[in-house]
Amino acid sequence: MSDVYVVGAGMTPFGKHPDKTAAELGAAAVLEALDDAGVSLGDIEAAWVGSVFQGMAMGQRALGEGGISGIPITNVENACSSGSTAIWGAAMSIKAGAYDVVLALGVEHLTGAFRGAFTPDESDVEAQRGLTMPAVYAMRAQRHFAQYGTTSEQLAAISAKNKRNAVANPLAQFKKPVSVDEVLASRMIADPLHLQECAPVSDGAAAVVLASRRKRAALGGSRAVRLAASALKSGRAEVGLKDMTVEDLTWRAAEEAYERSGIGPSDIRFAEVHDCFSIAEALRVEGLGLFPHGEYPARVVKGEADLDGRLPVNGSGGLLGKGHPLGATGVAQVVEVVRQLRGEAGPRQIPGARVGLAHCRGGKAQGVEGTACTVNILTV
Amino acid sequence: MSDVYVVGAGMTPFGKHPDKTAAELGAAAVLEALDDAGVSLGDIEAAWVGSVFQGMAMGQRALGEGGISGIPITNVENACSSGSTAIWGAAMSIKAGAYDVVLALGVEHLTGAFRGAFTPDESDVEAQRGLTMPAVYAMRAQRHFAQYGTTSEQLAAISAKNKRNAVANPLAQFKKPVSVDEVLASRMIADPLHLQECAPVSDGAAAVVLASRRKRAALGGSRAVRLAASALKSGRAEVGLKDMTVEDLTWRAAEEAYERSGIGPSDIRFAEVHDCFSIAEALRVEGLGLFPHGEYPARVVKGEADLDGRLPVNGSGGLLGKGHPLGATGVAQVVEVVRQLRGEAGPRQIPGARVGLAHCRGGKAQGVEGTACTVNILTV
Numbered sequence: 001m002s003d004v005y006v007v008g009a010g011m012t013p014f015g016k017h018p019d020k021t022a023a024e025l026g027a028a029a030v031l032e033a034l035d036d037a038g039v040s041l042g043d044i045e046a047a048w049v050g051s052v053f054q055g056m057a058m059g060q061r062a063l064g065e066g067g068i069s070g071i072p073i074t075n076v077e078n079a080c081s082s083g084s085t086a087i088w089g090a091a092m093s094i095k096a097g098a099y100d101v102v103l104a105l106g107v108e109h110l111t112g113a114f115r116g117a118f119t120p121d122e123s124d125v126e127a128q129r130g131l132t133m134p135a136v137y138a139m140r141a142q143r144h145f146a147q148y149g150t151t152s153e154q155l156a157a158i159s160a161k162n163k164r165n166a167v168a169n170p171l172a173q174f175k176k177p178v179s180v181d182e183v184l185a186s187r188m189i190a191d192p193l194h195l196q197e198c199a200p201v202s203d204g205a206a207a208v209v210l211a212s213r214r215k216r217a218a219l220g221g222s223r224a225v226r227l228a229a230s231a232l233k234s235g236r237a238e239v240g241l242k243d244m245t246v247e248d249l250t251w252r253a254a255e256e257a258y259e260r261s262g263i264g265p266s267d268i269r270f271a272e273v274h275d276c277f278s279i280a281e282a283l284r285v286e287g288l289g290l291f292p293h294g295e296y297p298a299r300v301v302k303g304e305a306d307l308d309g310r311l312p313v314n315g316s317g318g319l320l321g322k323g324h325p326l327g328a329t330g331v332a333q334v335v336e337v338v339r340q341l342r343g344e345a346g347p348r349q350i351p352g353a354r355v356g357l358a359h360c361r362g363g364k365a366q367g368v369e370g371t372a373c374t375v376n377i378l379t380v
Numbered sequence: 381m382s383d384v385y386v387v388g389a390g391m392t393p394f395g396k397h398p399d400k401t402a403a404e405l406g407a408a409a410v411l412e413a414l415d416d417a418g419v420s421l422g423d424i425e426a427a428w429v430g431s432v433f434q435g436m437a438m439g440q441r442a443l444g445e446g447g448i449s450g451i452p453i454t455n456v457e458n459a460c461s462s463g464s465t466a467i468w469g470a471a472m473s474i475k476a477g478a479y480d481v482v483l484a485l486g487v488e489h490l491t492g493a494f495r496g497a498f499t500p501d502e503s504d505v506e507a508q509r510g511l512t513m514p515a516v517y518a519m520r521a522q523r524h525f526a527q528y529g530t531t532s533e534q535l536a537a538i539s540a541k542n543k544r545n546a547v548a549n550p551l552a553q554f555k556k557p558v559s560v561d562e563v564l565a566s567r568m569i570a571d572p573l574h575l576q577e578c579a580p581v582s583d584g585a586a587a588v589v590l591a592s593r594r595k596r597a598a599l600g601g602s603r604a605v606r607l608a609a610s611a612l613k614s615g616r617a618e619v620g621l622k623d624m625t626v627e628d629l630t631w632r633a634a635e636e637a638y639e640r641s642g643i644g645p646s647d648i649r650f651a652e653v654h655d656c657f658s659i660a661e662a663l664r665v666e667g668l669g670l671f672p673h674g675e676y677p678a679r680v681v682k683g684e685a686d687l688d689g690r691l692p693v694n695g696s697g698g699l700l701g702k703g704h705p706l707g708a709t710g711v712a713q714v715v716e717v718v719r720q721l722r723g724e725a726g727p728r729q730i731p732g733a734r735v736g737l738a739h740c741r742g743g744k745a746q747g748v749e750g751t752a753c754t755v756n757i758l759t760v
Contacts, residue, residue: 052436055504056459057743060615060750069615070632073752074465077455079436085454089469096476124435235440235449252450363437370440372453 004091005216005224006378007101008037008209009335014323015173017203022054022109026062029205029328030105037101037209038219044209045099046072048089050082050106051327053113058327062107062205077327078234079362080274082106083206084330084374090210091230100215106331107205114201126364133276134198136364138190140244141279145192147245148294150282152192156183157301158278159197159320165307166317168348173202173323183278197278202323206331208338225341228379229261234372245294247287249373250361254288257375263355265289268377270311270340270350272333273359275318284359285313288375312350315340330360334376341380355379384471385596385604386758387481388417388589389715394703395553397583402434402489406442409585409708410485417481417589418599424589425479426452428469430462430486431707433493438707442487442585457707458614459742460654462486463586464710464754470590471610480595486711487585494581506744513656514578516744518570521659523624525572528674530662532572536563537680538658539577539700545687546697548728553582553703563658577658582703586711588718605721608735608759609641614752625674627667629753630741634668637755643735645669648757650691650720650730652713653739655698664739665693668755692730695720710740714756721760735759 010032012025026049034041047068049059059073078085083106090104120127127133144150160180166172178196186195216224233253258264271290275281282296290311291299299305305313316322316336319329337356339345345353356378363371390412392405406429414421427448429439439453458465463486470484500507507513524530540560546552558576566575596604613633638644651670655661662676670691671679679685685693696702696716699709717736719725725733736758743751 056432056457057750057752058457060743060752064616064750070613070629071615072468072612073458073614073750074469074612075457077436077457078453088452089454089472092469092476092478093472095478096472098472098475232452232454233450234453235451236444249450363440370437370444370453372437372440 002094002097003213004094004227005211006208006227006334006338007211007216007219007224008033008039009338010036011171011206011332011335012204013171014202014204014325016111017109018111022058022107022112023061023065025109025203025205026105026107027066029207030063030066030103033207033209039101039209041067043101044068044071044103045101046093047103047105048074048076048086050076050086050330051108052077052079052082053110054108058107059105062105078372080276080326081330081360081362081372081374082327084360084376085232085372087208087331087334087376088230088232088374091227094210094212100212102210103207104210104331105205105207106328108325108327109203110201110325111203134190134193137277137279138193140283141192143244144279144282150297152184153180154297154301155192155197155278156180158281158297159183161300161305162275162314162318162321165315165348166321169317169322172317172321173200174321193277199276199319199324202325204323204325204328206328206335208331208334223342225338225378225380228263228377229257231256231260231375232372236370245283247283249371250284250287250359253373253375257377261377263377267355268311268357269353269355270315271313271357271359272316272336273313274361275314275320276324281313281318284361288359307348307350315348315350330374333358333360337378341378382474382477383593384474384607385591386588386607386718387591387596387599387604388413388419389718390416391551391586391712391715392584393551394582394584394705396491397489398491402438402487402492403441403445405489405583405585406485406487407446409587410443410446410483413587413589419481419589421447423481424448424451424483425481426473427483427485428454428456428466430456430466430710431488432457432459432462433490434488438487439485442485458752460656460706461710461740461742461752461754462707464740464756465612465752467588467711467714467756468610468612468754471607474590474592480592482590483587484590484711485585485587486708488705488707489583490581490705491583514570514573517657517659518573520624520663521572524659524662527625530677532564533560534677534681535572535577535658536560538661538677539563541680541685542655542694542698542701545695545728546701549697549702552697552701553580554701573657579656579699579704582705584703584705584708586708586715588711588714603722605718605758605760608643608757609637611636611755612752616750625663627663629751630664630667630739633753633755637757641757643757647735648691648737649733649735650695651693651737651739652696652716653693654741655694655700656704661693661698664741668739687728687730695728695730710754713738713740717758721758
């Protein structure tokens with residue numbers, strides 16, 4: 001199997017884009033990624049495009065808008081892991097030796113697809129009965145409280161950290177810091193989760209150009225980042241029901257990524273993880289083995305996950321600060337890891353960033369509906 | 381790159397299934413394919429699932445229903461080519477050496493997703509102005525008429541052939557023959573296309589198990605069929621606008637499949653092609669180089685595409701006779717080719733069937749909306 005490199009990255013600002021279509025956002029991210037890679041439209045041999053609520057043939061529309069047509073395009077949907085599943089598929093094609101230069105795009109125009117918050121699918125009988133995403137994560141938070149003595153203040157510190165990081169990210173949706181007190185004073189959505197602990201509704205797109213070792217060499221490649229492992233695990237999530245603080249699929253995806261890359265949790269210098277809610281960040285980094293189980297919220301209070309901490313988490317601002325255009329999120333995480341590894345993260349640069357991990361989790365993390373989880377590990 | 385084999389095939393009856401969910405249909409097809417392959421649930425290492433209108437995480441729900449969870453699952457959407465794109469992705473993973481046994485499933489419960497005919501997407505401005513699928517294909521038929529002297533009677537003969545073939549297929553939606561006169565007497569949908577020349581609204585699922593050479597050998601493999609080539613081309617379809625009888629992406633996908641397999645149009649013994657309308661079958665087989673451009677409808681009248689003809693087309697009944705559950709269609713075509721190659725097609729068996737082609741085309745075949753096309757070539 002050929003090694004896989006990220007040779008270009010592009011990303012639109014995340015936020016509300018009422019004046020743009022999903023195709024336009026997608027095209028902008030693609031063109032920036034191509035430019036960053038130093039490749040032209042005609043160099044792209046195949047593409048994978050992740051989105052959730054954008055209707056038919058999203059990739060064909062976005063790439064067509066950017067001037068790319070006639071190549072193999074696969075639209076993928078794995079709930080909030082759609083974008084990272086696109087990366088997984090694109091990486092597979094290079095490993096197969098089928099192509100030398102491929103594209104992975106994630107794109108979502110949520111404000112165009114929904115007015116206000118989006119309602120659960122009719123077929124989702126659990127959500128129809130109240131088991132919506134905030135409810136699921138609220139229950140998991142309560143369990144974390146009961147089991148480990150975690151407090152609301154500790155969870156709020158996760159949000160405050162990510163909102164603070166977002167201020168240093170020009171592409172983030174939120175531009176001002178939010179204190180722990182402000183998080184706790186915001187409206188209660190599902191006890192114990194406040195408004196400021198829930199990811200927002202966002203529009204945006206992110207793209208990466210992946211290349212084989214051969215093509216990376218031809219491109220010069222001094223800025224290339226190696227995709228050391230890309231793992232996807234998916235299915236129903238019954239296993240987690242035994243203990244709602246356990247992230248079964250997160251661990252299984254991480255285990256595969258660690259094994260394939262030969263890089264273990266102790267080698268990871270920083271991580272972008274799927275913080276759709278404050279508690280979610282805790283469940284993820286604990287599931288990934290980056291922090292001891294049950295201890296993460298307390299350690300955030302101590303600053304361990306800050307940009308200058310032991311293991312910075314969501315230096316980009318995460319979903320809570322940067323925004324969460326579903327299909328784009330998994331790709332945007334990798335874009336952030338790439339920029340950190342290249343030392344291009346400006347005021348949010350993590351010193352000595354040489355190994356980074358991106359974790360993305362989609363779908364109902366409890367219950368019988370489908371779920372998917374990806375772990376990508378990147379190195380310079 | 382490893383060779384890829386189809387070692388198991390399964391398919392539900394196509395038709396209206398108000399009493400079943402999409403997940404149940406998908407699970408039924410999967411379990412039949414596993415049984416056919418002689419592999420167990422735990423042998424499946426990864427899965428690709430094609431559907432169009434089934435909402436989030438269709439594959440996780442269908443595979444979960446069948447008892448498979450925790451593996452990499454990728455939901456793919458490429459309009460009516462979703463199922464065949466799933467096969468393309470699954471085959472890629474074997475070529476990458478990532479897995480030895482994977483699953484491709486196509487599933488659609490159209491009667492559950494829509495009441496009656498489905499309306500075009502709000503973002504599809506062309507369809508909103510009248511350029512719906514029947515209108516597009518009616519224009520293309522009119523162009524074929526003007527350019528090649530094709531007649532309504534000749535197009536009706538395509539439908540009559542496929543409806544007749546469907547009678548010999550126990551899984552087909554339509555169970556009785558329809559004469560040319562009956563086709564012409566049916567309601568006009570978009571001149572010159574009558575109701576009996578349009579694919580129906582259907583529910584159904586189809587699945588194939590793909591295996592590497594190594595695994596095929598371990599399974600015994602006497603009934604395995606080789607996937608000699610799987611090609612996908614996609615994008616906007618401006619090129620075709622120059623002449624509406626030309627299938628640009630069909631030809632480009634076929635060209636790649638012919639080149640990769642070393643199998644040319646003259647080697648193809650039979651084909652399953654995407655006959656969403658009577659005229660569509662003509663455009664496809666002509667685009668594939670299986671019949672001379674402009675001549676197919678007249679040759680159907682002569683019986684050349686019959687089960688006992690020179691090159692049988694849509695021996696399964698095609699979309700017109702077997703039904704068209706969008707995401708399932710591309711997989712069902714491959715299931716049919718596999719059964720023909722194994723000599724298991726019963727009363728519709730094509731004598732000497734050793735090389736077959738499956739062609740699937742999704743999305744708007746003209747205009748700026750996205751489109752996708754796959755060509756799979758299989759041999760014994």
